[in-house]
Amino acid sequence: MSLEVKVATLNLRHPVMNASGVLGDTPGSITRLVKLGVSAVVTKTITSNPREGFNPPTIVKLPTGGLINAVGLTNPGKEAIKELTRAAKVLGVPIIISVAGRNTSEFVEVSGEAWRAGADALELNLSCPHAKGYGIELGADPRKVKEVVEAVTSTTSLPVLVKLGLSDKVIESAGKALEAGADSLVLINTIKAMCIDVYTLRPILAATYGGLSGPPIHPIAVRVVYDVYREYGADIIGVGGVSDWVTAAEFIVAGAKAVQIGTALINSDNVIREILEGLRKWLQYHNVKDVSELVGAAHKR
Numbered sequence: 538m539s540l541e542v543k544v545a546t547l548n549l550r551h552p553v554m555n556a557s558g559v560l561g562d563t564p565g566s567i568t569r570l571v572k573l574g575v576s577a578v579v580t581k582t583i584t585s586n587p588r589e590g591f592n593p594p595t596i597v598k599l600p601t602g603g604l605i606n607a608v609g610l611t612n613p614g615k616e617a618i619k620e621l622t623r624a625a626k627v628l629g630v631p632i633i634i635s636v637a638g639r640n641t642s643e644f645v646e647v648s649g650e651a652w653r654a655g656a657d658a659l660e661l662n663l664s665c666p667h668a669k670g671y672g673i674e675l676g677a678d679p680r681k682v683k684e685v686v687e688a689v690t691s692t693t694s695l696p697v698l699v700k701l702g703l704s705d706k707v708i709e710s711a712g713k714a715l716e717a718g719a720d721s722l723v724l725i726n727t728i729k730a731m732c733i734d735v736y737t738l739r740p741i742l743a744a745t746y747g748g749l750s751g752p753p754i755h756p757i758a759v760r761v762v763y764d765v766y767r768e769y770g771a772d773i774i775g776v777g778g779v780s781d782w783v784t785a786a787e788f789i790v791a792g793a794k795a796v797q798i799g800t801a802l803i804n805s806d807n808v809i810r811e812i813l814e815g816l817r818k819w820l821q822y823h824n825v826k827d828v829s830e831l832v833g834a835a836h837k838r
């Protein structure tokens with residue numbers, strides 16, 4: 538029985554990796570991710586220069602099990618890519634560098650640094666919902682998606698994953714990313730949201746708005762993966778509210794070859810091991826030898 542998958546030309550031991558922004562910003566946190574059992578490490582989104590991010594509070598835990606965060610793309614800048622890549626290489630795990638920029642040339646600059654450092658793939662973050670100028674505006678504009686992806690694919694030979702968020706244009710943007718040479722689509726990022734303190738009468742997050750993650754966004758993310766797979770039959774990584782093997786399996790049958798986990802990794806050290814055990818039993822239940830036989834199964838009736 539095999540959980541091995543091939544995503545964007547990367548051969549992975551199994552389909553579960555971390556989502557960008559949850560660990561993956563220091564060599565120590567990369568070691569921790571590998572101990573937690575990821576098949577590939579995804580770094581925190583990296584911009585050209587270091588960013589300090591927003592003032593606290595930056596994360597609010599919701600009673601529904603979700604989180605709203607407005608970290609503000611805090612990151613160590615492109616100079617850190619070398620040491621992050623080295624840390625993953627020592628442990629023998631593929632590393633995907635998440636990249637963002639204010640404009641196309643910043644995406645190209647940071648991607649070039651990752652390529653020179655020997656990273657295994659790039660994940661272009663075109664979808665941060667709360668760092669102004671750095672994300673969702675790009676991903677929601679199919680012309681800009683094409684421009685950024687084309688610029689990166691024509692200047693590096695690394696596999697390119699494109700991470701999109703929820704927008705009216707997500708299907709169209711996904712198509713443009715693929716046309717521009719994306720190897721894989723990462724769907725979805727957090728969803729713009731807010732919460733208000735009814736005693737102080739003020740928004741709780743210092744940045745007012747943040748991104749909603751965790752179980753509340755899972756059905757929305759499944760819908761996006763399902764629609765994009767139906768439209769293009771593309772290579773997809775599902776992200777949003779994976780917290781157990783069932784939510785991971787749901788992404789797979791919707792059309793994802795792999796899944797990423799963010800919020801649930803903050804809450805539990807065992808979640809990846811539990812998911813892998815559950816997926817193996819699920820393959821037995823369906824009497825299939827290879828998880829790839831179930832990718833997109835919800836479309837084959």
Ligand SMILES: Cc1cc2nc3c(=O)[nH]c(=O)nc-3n(C[C@H](O)[C@H](O)[C@H](O)COP(=O)(O)O)c2cc1C
Nearest residue numbers: 556557558582662726727750751777778798799800
């Ligand atoms: C604290 C935190 C920080 C995040 N930072 C990033 C980031 O730097 N880049 C990115 O593409 N996504 C970032 N995300 C979004 C996650 O990668 C993921 O798309 C989202 O949280 C949905 O997955 P989940 O429900 O499993 O958390 C962040 C999420 C959280 C909770």
